[in-house]
Amino acid sequence: MPQQLAIIVLVDVGNALESNSLDGNTYLFDNMKLHGSTNQGTGELVTAVHGSYWRDGSQASEQVLNWLPYSLGSIPPTVPRGYEVERARQSDEQALAELQDLAAKSTVPSADAAAELSRIRRNVGTRVKTTRRTRGRMSGQKIVDVTGQVVTEDSAGAASYPAPVITDIYGEAVDAKIIYPAEYGSPDMVTDGWYWAASVDTSRPGTYSYTMRIQLHKLAQTNGEVRWEPVNLTCSSSVRITSEPRRNAFTKAGIGPLPIPPAPRPGQGT
Template sequence: MPQHLALIVLVDVNAALKAGALEDNIYLLDNMSLLGSENEGTGNLVTAVNGTCWCDGSQADEQVLNWLPYSLGRDTVSGPPPLTPVITDITGEAVDQQIIYPAQYGSPDLVTDGWYWSASVDTSHHGTFSYTLEIELHRPVKRGRTHTWEPVHMSYGSRIRIESKMRRNGFTKADTAMLPIAAGGSSPPYPYPQPYPEPTESRSRG
């Protein structure tokens, strides 16, 4: 069954607009830190993804990445709060090599204006792959007595690392799958429940 991974994209919008770049003004977090993600809460996040495949090399399980952008900070105490950043596209090595398949989907969450970006991951490929987030920020521009929002496009790169380690149960720490299976071999023993004993006839009362 696919496992959904959340990636929080937190942007200091005003600082990024002032600097003209997202570097040092973006913070990335995910929910895979216990499984090996690195540099949580920084701009250098490497997201760990469980990778599983069958003995013939084909994909045995699928992971799904979900990017959720948020903004922080404001221009002045009386100024308008920054709008939520908008992801407009996901490109780069991981897309070109068909490691991830990103697409935009509708969402009931109004924080993201009813849209969010998601990507399925081909977990049969192991290694570290880069991708680029195309992000649109909005600069407040005052014209007369009204404020308008001017779009500003920026790009930022991040990485995922698809692991070849077996997944483990988060509660018991036991293996939840024994993949990949070695070619020509049989699957390792797994503690499936033993069948129930055959019912016996009840004694008659007399």
């Protein structure tokens, strides 16, 4: 059965958007550190992939890579899926309660009432304009910060950026037919039901580079409307494939019958 290898792509979205580059703003990790992966936690990860072959030279098994992108400095993906929607609903309920309280206190328009109404409007927050280029979870939602508070005109906290989105994987490893990447559907709600994976041809040892095209989103205001505008950047990584004969862990030889231990002598136990 193929072994599943996970690669975490952690992006400092705020700095990446400011510098318009993923260089120095991407941190890659995988679960093969004890098997030889190097440069963990940097943008130059080299993932160790152990291949093996039978004694006749044929490929024994292949491996599978899985890429999981996350945003540094945003709301963790482990919170309940409806968290941001719930926080927006709470801000609406608070605004309605304040409006009812204002109406009960004053039946005659005044400068104080107008100022209070303006404050309430500012604290309601801003919804992101829905566009065809905006992915589903970001459409029509309010903007929240990393603490889950709705971002308003009076807020000092930065907005929580949407998770990075891998849109393509290409380069030397793909051109040489070492990895076969594709986007797959998944019931995993953390990744919005989509993730990138690739089977690896482990019969050809060597180090091969590949490039990920990653889409980030930044807030942009156009004609009084706030939108999440896509920004496409790239970062590179590598896989290092090693190969050795597949061995029986008991006999240290090829795959075959398991050794049968001799029967214990009388008095030596069972």
